[in-house]
Amino acid sequence: GAVVSQHPxxxxxxxxxxxxxxxxxxxxxxxxxxxxxxxxxxxxxLMATSNEGSKATYEQGVEKxxxxxxxxxxxxxxLTVTSAHPEDSSFYICSAMSRGNYGYTxxxxxxxxxx
Amino acid sequence: xxxxNQSPQSMFIQEGEDVSMNCTSSSIFNTWxxxxxxxGEGPVLLIALYKAGELTSNGRLTAQFGITRKDSFLxxxxxxxxxxxxxxxxxxxxxxxxxxxxxxxxxxxKVLA
Numbered sequence: 003g004a005v006v007s008q009h010p011x012x013x014x015x016x017x018x019x020x021x022x023x024x025x026x027x028x029x030x031x032x033x034x035x036x037x038x039x040x041x042x043x044x045x046x047x048l049m050a051t052s053n054e055g056s057k058a059t060y061e062q063g064v065e066k067x068x069x070x071x072x073x074x075x076x077x078x079x080x081l082t083v084t085s086a087h088p089e090d091s092s093f094y095i096c097s098a099m100s101r102g103n104y105g106y107t108x109x110x111x112x113x114x115x116x117x
Numbered sequence: 118x119x120x121x122n123q124s125p126q127s128m129f130i131q132e133g134e135d136v137s138m139n140c141t142s143s144s145i146f147n148t149w150x151x152x153x154x155x156x157g158e159g160p161v162l163l164i165a166l167y168k169a170g171e172l173t174s175n176g177r178l179t180a181q182f183g184i185t186r187k188d189s190f191l192x193x194x195x196x197x198x199x200x201x202x203x204x205x206x207x208x209x210x211x212x213x214x215x216x217x218x219x220x221x222x223x224x225x226x227k228v229l230a
Contacts, residue, residue: 008159034216045120045205046160046220095159099216106150106207106218108159 004030006098008109015086015116023081023112025096031076032098036106037069040093052079086116123206123221130196131229138224139190140206148209149189150218151180155202163204164191186211198228 005028015021025035034053038046050071051059058071068090070082079098083090093113097106123140130136140149148167152160164175166182166189173180179192189206206221 006159036217043225045222048217048219051217093157097159107162108152111157111159113157 004098004107006032006096006107006109008096008112010112011110012113013115015114017087017116018085020082020084021086021114023083023094023096023114025079025081025098025109027077027098027107030098032079033076035073035079035096035098037071037079037081038095038097040095040111042093046095049081083114086114088116090114091116121206121208121219121221123224125224126222127225127227129227129229132197134196136193136196136200136226137190138204138226139188140208140221141188142208143187145186145211146189146208147186147211148218149180149182150207151178151189151191152205152207153202154205154223160205193226196226196228198230200228201226 007026007028009024013021036051037049039049040046048061049064052071052073054073054076060066068084073079091114093111095108095111097108099106121140121142150165151163153163154160163178164173164180169182169186170184171182177194182189204224207218209218
């Protein structure tokens, strides 16, 4: 079955630094990837849609300069949290959609803590 | 962002009992998905529904795509302790023109042995 690998699973960084999170589709080509943010005991909130070879589409209220998304190949999308602040601490999850739209496959998530 | 109404928010049940949860919306959806998420992990797809009225099973799980295309439900029969987790519905809006999915607010399930 489709597998999505997300790395790192946990990261702690200092305020003001940037953090990069990788999302890879391991056994399929992902034309579209999605980045979500999840607060404790809350649902998944879509941040942006990442399309291979083109600019990401951000949801309303998500700062594109703060959350940089790069989808340079059919198997890799990256989310960079720039100049991180404690309020950026959250669980970030990516998902990928293979050709044919048979639902999403999610990565295992990245727990970001900004101190 | 937009979310689907999912109920109940949480439930405690005894092992062996059946469980039912649902998602509703005021607008129509083309596709419904049901996911389970365990602590610290990403959601895992349980069942996908693509047509109004469709009824699909996956082991002890059964889900249905509402005939009005505005709702879906998930049933778990004979629950066991490992069914503990958060269950999310996700719907693809009928008018979105994209493959974007909207997630429900989640149902937190706890099974008492």
